[in-house]
């Protein structure tokens with residue numbers, strides 16, 4: 001499998017439970033051989049997350065550091081079963097990249113039908129380009145509907161490396177990811193592998209995810225991480 005050049009889901013000290021600065025994360029990305037890093041701190045509704053002013057001032061940040069292109073975005077919380085996210089449109093428009101994720105502190109798991117509909121509705125938001133860690137078994141999800149919905153809406157499904165590491169709080173991630181990958185292969189849905197790093201040393205480290213991709217024989221042409229242009233077509237921002 002070719003080298004991965006991008007990591008588009010990472011957190012800085014601004015998230016409240018992560019510990020690197022933007023500059024430290026960019027340096028770590030450079031050292032890990034990445035060409036592109038996206039910083040996606042948690043949106044305001046997650047406890048400890050920054051005020052929206054943090055997101056409003058991204059214009060001051062260099063979009064290239066240590067030879068790494070930098071995107072400044074957000075990991076949105078889905079806050080109700082209508083798929084609403086916790087950022088207003090005027091600010092969403094300014095983000096280089098928006099990931100939408102389910103977090104139990106922001107939305108209690110519903111029935112399988114509710115959870116599935118919630119993610120499908122979140123994907124209807126045109127600013128949402130990636131569904132983060134859909135493998136979390138605390139939310140029962142119809143993965144076939146999710147994958148078909150993502151394909152129809154041209155949204156990426158995330159393979160979250162941190163879900164596969166020891167101590168992950170999500171449930172049944174390995175078996176769920178095998179199901180998700182099987183469906184992505186069947187329907188020709190592209191995936192993005194992200195570290196969800198909360199500390200610089202894990203930026204660009206995809207070992208567990210790569211092992212799973214190899215074990216399942218997942219087709220390399222459906223992984224966007226090996227080519228910046230394949231990722232570019234999912235977002236508006238030109239980097």
Ligand SMILES: [Zn+2]
Nearest residue numbers: 075101132133
């Ligand atoms: Zn998350």
Ligand SMILES: [Zn+2]
Nearest residue numbers: 009011075196
């Ligand atoms: Zn995250």
